[in-house]
Amino acid sequence: MIGAPAGERATGHVMIATNVVKTYGAGDGAVRALRGVSAAFARGEFTAIMGPSGSGKSTFLHCLAGLDTVTSGTVLVDEVDLTTLSRTRLTEVRRERMGFVFQSFNLLPMLTAEENIRLTVGLAGRHAEQGWFDTLVDALGLRPRLAHRPAEMSGGQQQRVAVARAMLSRPEVLFADEPTGNLDSRSGAEVLGFLRAAVDDYRQTVVMVTHDPVAAAYADRVLFLSDGTIVDELAAPTIDAVHARMRKIED
Numbered sequence: 631m632i633g634a635p636a637g638e639r640a641t642g643h644v645m646i647a648t649n650v651v652k653t654y655g656a657g658d659g660a661v662r663a664l665r666g667v668s669a670a671f672a673r674g675e676f677t678a679i680m681g682p683s684g685s686g687k688s689t690f691l692h693c694l695a696g697l698d699t700v701t702s703g704t705v706l707v708d709e710v711d712l713t714t715l716s717r718t719r720l721t722e723v724r725r726e727r728m729g730f731v732f733q734s735f736n737l738l739p740m741l742t743a744e745e746n747i748r749l750t751v752g753l754a755g756r757h758a759e760q761g762w763f764d765t766l767v768d769a770l771g772l773r774p775r776l777a778h779r780p781a782e783m784s785g786g787q788q789q790r791v792a793v794a795r796a797m798l799s800r801p802e803v804l805f806a807d808e809p810t811g812n813l814d815s816r817s818g819a820e821v822l823g824f825l826r827a828a829v830d831d832y833r834q835t836v837v838m839v840t841h842d843p844v845a846a847a848y849a850d851r852v853l854f855l856s857d858g859t860i861v862d863e864l865a866a867p868t869i870d871a872v873h874a875r876m877r878k879i880e881d
């Protein structure tokens with residue numbers, strides 16, 4: 631593709647994890663959270679990561695996003711190997727190329743919605759493109775809330791602010807760790823519907839950890855982890871198909 635980054639031209643993927651191993655601690659108490667996980671993520675693809683509690687989902691997401699170091703293996707984002715970067719460079723790459731949405735919203739309580747949305751781009755020393763800011767705010771229904779602080783907003787509104795903040799920098803990859811875990815089903819559906827639209831309308835790449843088959847069914851594919859390895863993959867997931875695969879893994 632003309633204009634695509636070199637890595638994508640070569641492989642068609644924006645992010646490639648190869649043989650990622652993550653061990654916490656050492657000796658008898660060591661926990662092998664990831665035992666050699668490989669996965670490739672295409673631009674404009676929505677991937678859900680599922681698996682039983684303790685299977686390594688969050689660890690994998692954190693290793694992909696450079697929020698945690700790997701014990702061995704590589705994580706390429708547009709041909710940049712995150713595992714070789716200095717801490718400073720990694721912070722820059724995260725700010726420039728990645729967006730994050732967490733279960734607990736992670737907004738700053740003293741800042742308004744608008745200030746929270748602009749925060750990450752501001753920290754990178756950049757100014758958000760006003761047109762893109764407006765597009766996100768309107769698509770997420772946040773226009774009437776821009777002057778409100780987090781305590782004055784519902785959980786769903788706070789999470790939509792977090793999504794706008796994550797997307798304002800036009801990240802290569804948007805990571806979401808249980809983004810609907812603290813939301814009622816209606817607010818969760820609004821957030822998931824927006825993530826789906828971001829993939830369909832803006833070719834946003836999304837990687838989301840979830841426990842919820844309903845949330846996973848918004849994705850293009852589901853990777854199933856068990857005991858630190860990928861044991862299954864499901865394309866074009868439906869809620870029933872995700873339930874069935876999870877039952878198989880948990881048996």
Ligand SMILES: Nc1ncnc2c1ncn2[C@@H]1O[C@H](COP(=O)(O)OP(=O)(O)OP(=O)(O)O)[C@@H](O)[C@H]1O
Pocket residue numbers: 654655661662663681682683684685686687688689690
């Ligand atoms: N900082 C840490 N120190 C030690 N062990 C850890 C640490 N973080 C995670 N683990 C262990 O690594 C394994 C994988 O944890 P992880 O949080 O990635 O699983 P998960 O699939 O996201 O679980 P859950 O669905 O319960 O959130 C677990 O055995 C966990 O106890």
